[in-house]
Amino acid sequence: MRIVVLAGGVGGARFVRGLREAVRWWHPEAAIDVIVNTGDDWWLGGLRITPDLDSLLYTLAGQNDEQRGWGRVGESERVAAELQAYGVTPEWFTLGDLDLGTHIARTAWLRSGASLSEVVARLQQRWDLGGVRLHPATDDEVDTHVWVASDAGGEHDLHFQEWWTRYRAQLPALRFEQRGLAAARPSAGALAALEAADVVIIAPSNPVVSIGTIVSIPGMRDALRAVAAPIVGVSPIIAGAAVRGMADACLAAIGVATDAGAVARLYGPRSGVGAAVGAGPAQPGLLDAWLVDEADAAVVDGLRADGIATDAVPLWMRDLDSAAALAEAALQAGLARRSAS
Numbered sequence: 001m002r003i004v005v006l007a008g009g010v011g012g013a014r015f016v017r018g019l020r021e022a023v024r025w026w027h028p029e030a031a032i033d034v035i036v037n038t039g040d041d042w043w044l045g046g047l048r049i050t051p052d053l054d055s056l057l058y059t060l061a062g063q064n065d066e067q068r069g070w071g072r073v074g075e076s077e078r079v080a081a082e083l084q085a086y087g088v089t090p091e092w093f094t095l096g097d098l099d100l101g102t103h104i105a106r107t108a109w110l111r112s113g114a115s116l117s118e119v120v121a122r123l124q125q126r127w128d129l130g131g132v133r134l135h136p137a138t139d140d141e142v143d144t145h146v147w148v149a150s151d152a153g154g155e156h157d158l159h160f161q162e163w164w165t166r167y168r169a170q171l172p173a174l175r176f177e178q179r180g181l182a183a184a185r186p187s188a189g190a191l192a193a194l195e196a197a198d199v200v201i202i203a204p205s206n207p208v209v210s211i212g213t214i215v216s217i218p219g220m221r222d223a224l225r226a227v228a229a230p231i232v233g234v235s236p237i238i239a240g241a242a243v244r245g246m247a248d249a250c251l252a253a254i255g256v257a258t259d260a261g262a263v264a265r266l267y268g269p270r271s272g273v274g275a276a277v278g279a280g281p282a283q284p285g286l287l288d289a290w291l292v293d294e295a296d297a298a299v300v301d302g303l304r305a306d307g308i309a310t311d312a313v314p315l316w317m318r319d320l321d322s323a324a325a326l327a328e329a330a331l332q333a334g335l336a337r338r339s340a341s
């Protein structure tokens with residue numbers, strides 16, 4: 001069995017770590033490929049930074065800082081202090097010393113002509129990811145910018161990282177812009193993984209700036225809709241809240257309620273269309289099946305009537321066991337669709 005996951009950073013990494021555990025126990029023959037959001041990537045201090053890819057790399061390698069929730073375990077910040085003293089990096093974005101090693105290696109390889117996919121392949125050679133393979137959603141640079149109102153009237157944009165990290169997503173976003181999107185293409189590794197997939201899982205990740213960015217890469221939505229495999233989504237929203245992080249601020253910016261049912265309708269049933277965002281046209285839908293938390297059981301019947309096979313299960317990934325149980329539930333929801341069709 002070949003399992004493909006679409007994932008952002010923290011929610012995606014927790015889910016994939018749980019899925020890897022479920023596969024070890026119950027499906028030892030299965031392979032896991034992860035298509036990772038690159039919309040949060042940016043250039044800082046002359047280095048290319050890829051936060052979501054690194055969250056997955058470090059978490060699956062057992063190198064992540066569990067206390068902080070991001071970055072490397074045992075990290076120090078001596079170089080960061082130097083960079084900030086020179087004014088090369090802002091005080092609101094710290095690059096740890098060990099983390100800088102990854103960024104320097106990545107940038108060196110990119111500068112010597114390697115694609116981001118090749119860079120990711122080289123980075124994961126060093127660590128044992130337990131058989132999981134990571135693929136950037138695209139090799140093209142598509143950095144997310146956020147448009148906000150200016151004090152003096154009018155509006156201006158800032159890089160997603162500044163909006164997210166410096167302003168904690170508290171500046172009301174007028175809209176998101178994926179700069180470079182029109183010319184971008186899905187990575188070859190992502191497309192090959194989708195073609196071979198037996199089940200596709202949309203992880204409980206930010207529906208706007210993680211999953212939304214992946215599926216808006218030209219060609220990606222068509223590639224997803226072309227797979228024979230069932231597509232199962234897991235809600236990142238539980239009982240009207242974003243669990244961890246600030247996904248609610250992103251949903252508000254595109255006019256979607258912070259609600260497990262509203263996110264399912266944003267993605268849309270594969271037999272129909274997703275919700276239109278802003279002035280854009282409605283896009284063809286993605287979901288065969290959807291998991292909501294037991295606290296959201298009230299939305300199940302309505303979503304089923306809309307053509308999305310929905311079930312309510314515990315969605316909180318508190319630890320490895322609960323994440324593995326959730327991943328297994330997603331897998332079974334997909335396999336049930338496969339045998340039903």
Ligand code: GDP
Nearest residue numbers: 008009010011012204205206210236245247317
């Ligand atoms: P980021 O790139 O680090 O922001 O991470 P993601 O794109 O993966 O999305 C983070 C989102 O994942 C959070 O805002 C939550 O909505 C969701 N999330 C995080 N932890 C959990 C969890 O335990 N259960 C569920 N269902 N969703 C979660």
Ligand code: CA
Nearest residue numbers: 008009040052
């Ligand atoms: Ca992210």
